[in-house]
Amino acid sequence: MTDDKILLTARYVEGDMDAIERAGYETQMENDADLQQHLIDYNYIHESLKMKLAPDDADLLFRDTLSKFNSEYFHPQQVAKTISLKPYVKWLSGIAAVLFLGLLIWAPWRMSLYESFAGNNQMTVAERGAEKETNLDKAAAFYNVKDYKSAKILLEKEHVAQPENAMVNYYYGKTLLETQQIGEGRVMLNGVYNGQSVFKYDAAYAVAMSYLKADNKDACRIWLQKIPAGTAHFEQAKALLEKL
Amino acid sequence: MSKSPHPDQRYLIALVNNDAGVINEIYKKCAGKVKSFILFNNGSADDAEDIFQESLVDVYNQAKYKKLELTCPFEPFLLLVCKRKWLNEIKKRSILPVTKSDDSLLHVGEDTFEQAELLEKQQEQTETFLKAFEKLGDRCKEIITWSMKGEAQEKVAETLGVTYGYLRKKKSECMASLIKMVQNKL
Numbered sequence: 001m002t003d004d005k006i007l008l009t010a011r012y013v014e015g016d017m018d019a020i021e022r023a024g025y026e027t028q029m030e031n032d033a034d035l036q037q038h039l040i041d042y043n044y045i046h047e048s049l050k051m052k053l054a055p056d057d058a059d060l061l062f063r064d065t066l067s068k069f070n071s072e073y074f075h076p077q078q079v080a081k082t083i084s085l086k087p088y089v090k091w092l093s094g095i096a097a098v099l100f101l102g103l104l105i106w107a108p109w110r111m112s113l114y115e116s117f118a119g120n121n122q123m124t125v126a127e128r129g130a131e132k133e134t135n136l137d138k139a140a141a142f143y144n145v146k147d148y149k150s151a152k153i154l155l156e157k158e159h160v161a162q163p164e165n166a167m168v169n170y171y172y173g174k175t176l177l178e179t180q181q182i183g184e185g186r187v188m189l190n191g192v193y194n195g196q197s198v199f200k201y202d203a204a205y206a207v208a209m210s211y212l213k214a215d216n217k218d219a220c221r222i223w224l225q226k227i228p229a230g231t232a233h234f235e236q237a238k239a240l241l242e243k244l
Numbered sequence: 245m246s247k248s249p250h251p252d253q254r255y256l257i258a259l260v261n262n263d264a265g266v267i268n269e270i271y272k273k274c275a276g277k278v279k280s281f282i283l284f285n286n287g288s289a290d291d292a293e294d295i296f297q298e299s300l301v302d303v304y305n306q307a308k309y310k311k312l313e314l315t316c317p318f319e320p321f322l323l324l325v326c327k328r329k330w331l332n333e334i335k336k337r338s339i340l341p342v343t344k345s346d347d348s349l350l351h352v353g354e355d356t357f358e359q360a361e362l363l364e365k366q367q368e369q370t371e372t373f374l375k376a377f378e379k380l381g382d383r384c385k386e387i388i389t390w391s392m393k394g395e396a397q398e399k400v401a402e403t404l405g406v407t408y409g410y411l412r413k414k415k416s417e418c419m420a421s422l423i424k425m426v427q428n429k430l
Contacts, residue, residue: 051309
C-alpha cells in the first residue's frame with residue numbers, strides 16, 4: 001500500500017498522470033496524511049539529490065569564488081622576508097620568490113591533464129572565398145598562432161555586430177578564457193551551450209577545460225557529463241572523466 | 245512558535261548570491277580560526293581548506309535548496325560546523341585522537357549547537373539518498389541525473405533517445421525505487 005502511494009506520488013510530481021488521475025490524487029491527498037507526507041518527502045529527496053547530482057551554473061560560480069579565496073587564506077605565497085641578509089642573498093631570495101611565483105602560476109603538476117586533453121586549438125572560418133580578408137579571417141590567423149589578445153579584439157567587434165552568431169561567440173568565449181577573463185569567458189560559452197548550434201557541446205567541453213585548468217575537478221566533471229555520445233568531444237570527455 | 249531569523253541571515257543570503265565582498269569577510273573572520281584548530285588537531289593546511297570549503301558549500305546548499313534560516317550568530321555556527329566535520333573526518337581516518345575533545349574552539353549557545361546538528365543531520369540524509377541512488381541501475385541513474393540538469397524535459401528525452409512520455413514514466417519508477425530503498429534503510 002505504502003509502495004503504491006510512493007509510486008503514485010512520483011508519478012504525480014513527474015507529470016506522469018492524465019488530468020483525471022491528477023485530480024483524483026489531489027482529492028485523495030486532502031484527507032490522507034500519508035500521501036501528504038510522501039509528497040513532502042519526495043520533494044525533499046529530489047532537491048537533496050539535485051544539489052549533489054546536478055548543480056547549476058550559480059553553484060559552480062560559487063565554488064569558483066571559494067577556490068579563489070582558498071588560495072588567498074589557506075596558501076598565502078611564501079615569500080621570504082629576512083631583514084638581516086646580505087644584499088646578494090636578498091637578490092637571490094628575490095629571484096627565488098619570482099621563480100616560485102612563476103612556478104605556482106605555471107603549475108606544471110596540475111597542467112599535465114589539462115595539456116593532454118586541451119587538444120587541437122585551431123579556429124577555422126567556414127565561410128571563405130571572399131576576395132577581401134574579413135575580420136574573422138584575421139581573427140582566425142591571430143588565434144591560430146595563439147595571439148589570443150589580438151584575436152579577442154577582433155572577435156569582440158564581431159560579437160557586438162552579430163551577437164547571435166554561435167561560432168563568433170564560441171571563439172570569442174575561448175579567447176576570453178585564454179586571456180584570463182575566465183568568468184566572462186564561461187558566461188559567453190554558457191550562452192553557446194544553451195543554444196542549439198553545432199558549437200553547443202564544443203562550448204561545454206571548453207568550459208570543462210577551463211575548470212580543469214583551475215583544478216576544479218568537480219565542476220569539470222559536471223560539464224563533461226553534459227557532452228552526449230555521438231558528439232565530437234564525447235570520447236575525450238569520457239576518457240577524462242575516467243581519469244578524474 | 246517558530247523563531248525569527250537571526251540578523252546574520254544576511255551571510256546566508258550573501259552566500260547564495262555569491263557576494264564576493266561578504267564571502268571575503270567570512271574568510272577573514274573564520275578561515276584563520278579553522279586552520280589553527282585543524283593544524284592543532286593533527287591536520288594540514290590542505291585539510292583545513294577542504295573542511296572550510298565543504299562546510300561553506302553545505303551551508304550554501306542548505307540555504308539555497310532547503311531554505312535554511314539561521315536562528316543563531318553565523319560565525320560560531322560556521323566554526324562549529326567545521327569543527328564537527330573535522331572530528332568526523334578524524335574518526336573516519338582512524339588517526340590520532342583529537343588533542344582537545346571538548347568545545348574549546350568556541351563557547352556556543354544552545355541555538356548554535358542545534359543548528360549545527362541539524363545541518364549535519366541533513367548532510368547525513370543526503371549521503372543516504374546518494375547511496376540509494378548509487379544502487380539504482382545505470383539507466384535510472386542516467387535518467388535522474390539528466391532530468392535534474394534544469395533543461396527542458398523534452399530536450400532531455402531527445403538527448404537520451406527516448407520519448408517524453410517514457411522519460412516521465414521511467415523517472416517516476418526510478419525515483420519511487422530510490423525512495424523505497426531509503427525508507428527500508430537501503
